[in-house]
Amino acid sequence: MPRVIKPPEIRSAELLDCAQRLFFEHGYDNTTVNDIIREAGLSKGAFYHHFTSKEALLEALAARLAHDSLAELRPMLEDPSLDGIGRLNALFAGSRRLNVELAPQLRKTFFVVFRPENLALFHRVDQAARELVKPIIADLLRKGSDEGILDVPDPEAFAEMFLQLRLIFRDVMQRALRQAERGNIDEAAQLLDERLRLYGIAIDRLLRLPNGTIEAAQPGFARAFLDANP
Amino acid sequence: MPRVIKPPEIRSAELLDCAQRLFFEHGYDNTTVNDIIREAGLSKGAFYHHFTSKEALLEALAARLAHDSLAELRPMLEDPSLDGIGRLNALFAGSRRLNVELAPQLRKTFFVVFRPENLALFHRVDQAARELVKPIIADLLRKGSDEGILDVPDPEAFAEMFLQLRLIFRDVMQRALRQAERGNIDEAAQLLDERLRLYGIAIDRLLRLPNGTIEAAQPGFARAFLDANP
Numbered sequence: 114m115p116r117v118i119k120p121p122e123i124r125s126a127e128l129l130d131c132a133q134r135l136f137f138e139h140g141y142d143n144t145t146v147n148d149i150i151r152e153a154g155l156s157k158g159a160f161y162h163h164f165t166s167k168e169a170l171l172e173a174l175a176a177r178l179a180h181d182s183l184a185e186l187r188p189m190l191e192d193p194s195l196d197g198i199g200r201l202n203a204l205f206a207g208s209r210r211l212n213v214e215l216a217p218q219l220r221k222t223f224f225v226v227f228r229p230e231n232l233a234l235f236h237r238v239d240q241a242a243r244e245l246v247k248p249i250i251a252d253l254l255r256k257g258s259d260e261g262i263l264d265v266p267d268p269e270a271f272a273e274m275f276l277q278l279r280l281i282f283r284d285v286m287q288r289a290l291r292q293a294e295r296g297n298i299d300e301a302a303q304l305l306d307e308r309l310r311l312y313g314i315a316i317d318r319l320l321r322l323p324n325g326t327i328e329a330a331q332p333g334f335a336r337a338f339l340d341a342n343p
Numbered sequence: 344m345p346r347v348i349k350p351p352e353i354r355s356a357e358l359l360d361c362a363q364r365l366f367f368e369h370g371y372d373n374t375t376v377n378d379i380i381r382e383a384g385l386s387k388g389a390f391y392h393h394f395t396s397k398e399a400l401l402e403a404l405a406a407r408l409a410h411d412s413l414a415e416l417r418p419m420l421e422d423p424s425l426d427g428i429g430r431l432n433a434l435f436a437g438s439r440r441l442n443v444e445l446a447p448q449l450r451k452t453f454f455v456v457f458r459p460e461n462l463a464l465f466h467r468v469d470q471a472a473r474e475l476v477k478p479i480i481a482d483l484l485r486k487g488s489d490e491g492i493l494d495v496p497d498p499e500a501f502a503e504m505f506l507q508l509r510l511i512f513r514d515v516m517q518r519a520l521r522q523a524e525r526g527n528i529d530e531a532a533q534l535l536d537e538r539l540r541l542y543g544i545a546i547d548r549l550l551r552l553p554n555g556t557i558e559a560a561q562p563g564f565a566r567a568f569l570d571a572n573p
Binding site: 277 | 462463466467496497501503504507508510511514538541544545548549550551
């Protein structure tokens with residue numbers, strides 16, 4: 114079979130498609146670079162031309178999922194009936210919905226980053242997604258502030274702070290996953306829900322809004338997320 | 344010379360002393376494990392018995408410095424004339440003072456963790472210090488809450504959030520150090536001061552206090568910190 118020459122961005126996307134399919138089905142740990150190049154019909158050299166490692170592939174996959182999720186949520190955020198608070202709540206509700214829909218796949222692919230020894234990988238993956246989400250949040254804060262609905266001294270810096278604060282969930286997820294592994298799904302879900310509730314309170318306070326204005330938590334979310342079967 | 348047998352914790356402390364002396368004088372990058380064992384008069388095997396790597400040494404050094412700093416600040420935090428807000432401000436003021444006093448040494452030893460490629464090392468070092476600081480902050484929040492001075496729904500979780508939020512300074516320090524390297528000390532200091540001011544506002548808001556209550560920033564601090572000569 115003659116070798117098909119394709120533009121590098123098409124090859125990268127195909128490699129990501131293959132990796133995603135394999136990670137979603139068998140899990141990140143159970144998929145090797147060899148599995149991915151076999152599935153993609155490429156040589157090892159061609160793979161490493163596009164990605165320096167399996168970790169780099171996971172990072173690119175996180176960026177692509179964040180990009181696609183934001184594209185899916187964008188119309189909701191542009192709903193003209195919403196004000197600055199409504200848009201933030203729409204973003205939280207939308208991202209909860211996507212998290213539950215994709216829960217089995219996310220678990221197989223990304224839960225590996227919560228393992229203590231994978232701290233560096235966690236931060237790579239998080240940073241890749243964060244770069245895409247930050248301008249969206251800064252924009253929501255700026256618009257809400259211009260409308261006089263939100264009290265935000267510096268939308269860029271506050272967007273960074275919101276995203277930084279989200280990282281308490283690395284620790285919380287580590288603990289929740291350990292409990293879930295031991296069969297204590299109720300306790301794991303309770304821990305995650307409680308921290309989401311406190312995260313919502315923190316966002317309310319950072320925006321000087323009454324407690325309960327920003328709905329980061331939702332009853333049953335953690336259970337649905339942790340419980341979703343592949 | 345007969346080999347002197349010492350308890351392992353004494354040996355570890357001696358190795359840390361040697362490493363600290365060399366890091367403080369020549370910088371982390373310019374000090375090798377060989378330099379440290381030569382200075383300590385130990386074999387390589389003995390070194391690796393105590394520390395798995397130079398990174399592990401830096402982590403232990405961060406923990407020791409955090410421990411010693413907290414010990415030095417403790418009497419101030421126990422000043423009976425202070426209330427919950429006064430104690431938090433005393434903690435910020437004390438840690439600013441120690442940061443300026445130790446600035447040249449901290450720069451030579453720890454600024455390496457702000458380099459983008461040292462993300463994992465940054466988080467190891469931060470986590471080591473954070474484990475020691477977290478219970479102190481949780482305790483200050485709990486006491487302030489018991490006194491009715493501070494409004495804190497969950498002292499442990501809020502202590503985690505305060506420390507998590509502090510990590511915006513990794514990015515900010517990266518940017519400030521790049522500017523300082525280019526000779527733009529004024530801009531670097533302004534960036535750092537401004538983010539400290541916003542961090543203070545964030546803490547005020549998280550505690551539902553009026554803006555300007557918690558004094559995280561102080562005019563001239565960033566300049567003194569960045570400018571301090573070795």
